[in-house]
Amino acid sequence: MNVLxxxxxxxxxxxxxxxxxxxxxxxxxxxxxxxxxxxADIKTAVSEAVTNCIVHAYPDTHGTIYINIKITEQNKIxxxxxxxxxGIEDVKQAIQPLFTTSNDERAGLGFAVMxxxxxxxxxxxxxxxxxxxxxxxxxxxxxxxxx
Amino acid sequence: xxxxxxxxxxxxxxxxxxxDHHRAQSIRTKIDAQTQMHKPKELQLDFSNVSFMxxxxxxxxxxxxxxxxxxxxxxxxxxxxxxxKKIIMLSGIDSLGVLK
Numbered sequence: 001m002n003v004l005x006x007x008x009x010x011x012x013x014x015x016x017x018x019x020x021x022x023x024x025x026x027x028x029x030x031x032x033x034x035x036x037x038x039x040a041d042i043k044t045a046v047s048e049a050v051t052n053c054i055v056h057a058y059p060d061t062h063g064t065i066y067i068n069i070k071i072t073e074q075n076k077i078x079x080x081x082x083x084x085x086x087g088i089e090d091v092k093q094a095i096q097p098l099f100t101t102s103n104d105e106r107a108g109l110g111f112a113v114m115x116x117x118x119x120x121x122x123x124x125x126x127x128x129x130x131x132x133x134x135x136x137x138x139x140x141x142x143x144x145x146x147x
Numbered sequence: 148x149x150x151x152x153x154x155x156x157x158x159x160x161x162x163x164x165x166x167d168h169h170r171a172q173s174i175r176t177k178i179d180a181q182t183q184m185h186k187p188k189e190l191q192l193d194f195s196n197v198s199f200m201x202x203x204x205x206x207x208x209x210x211x212x213x214x215x216x217x218x219x220x221x222x223x224x225x226x227x228x229x230x231x232k233k234i235i236m237l238s239g240i241d242s243l244g245v246l247k
Contacts, residue, residue, distance in 0.1 A: 015169035022167075022199075040199070040230055047201040051168040105175070105210040106168075109202040109238055116237055 032139040041117035048110040049081040057085025075139040087127040158187035166200035195226035205238040
């Protein structure tokens, strides 16, 4: 995998940072000249993953959320969103649409949105250690400036 | 941000900007206070000025649907921008018959 560009963003799991996170990712991938629809898909998926960290990974505290974004050959974007929170006991159950452990009007659609809006998603989690979500999306239009 | 007006048994809540988990909380509080006060026959959520939403927007719609139904009213979601239709369709809330 030939990485053409890469950025790391770390921030505190405060809900006011949700807008910052999706805007920062969006700003970084703009160099690939995505369509408005592709950009909206990425922003939405990032917003879901970051919200999961804020609501579920660090329920009673503020921990750090780590985002790593890579741009590789063939206009592929790889976004890794990681926390060191409580972890998910049963990942298979957690990614089921409408499943939610929260009673705070969460729709239980976070992972369904990530799956539907990105090309692929992988979730790794260990109770007490944290969760990593890796999402990929290839931008159809080309034109990345390799400089 | 949200602006509300109550005319002829219809409470309209016009939502501005982005709806995420953070912003949904204050939008929900304002709409619910007005809903409790007026007990409208119809609650209209106007999405014409919503520039972004994630599944928190779906939670917001479902929660208001439940709340206004409990008070004997109905919910309508109006002026949904094209860019938000993908997440609305994915959620299946169109089956509630609230979209206009």
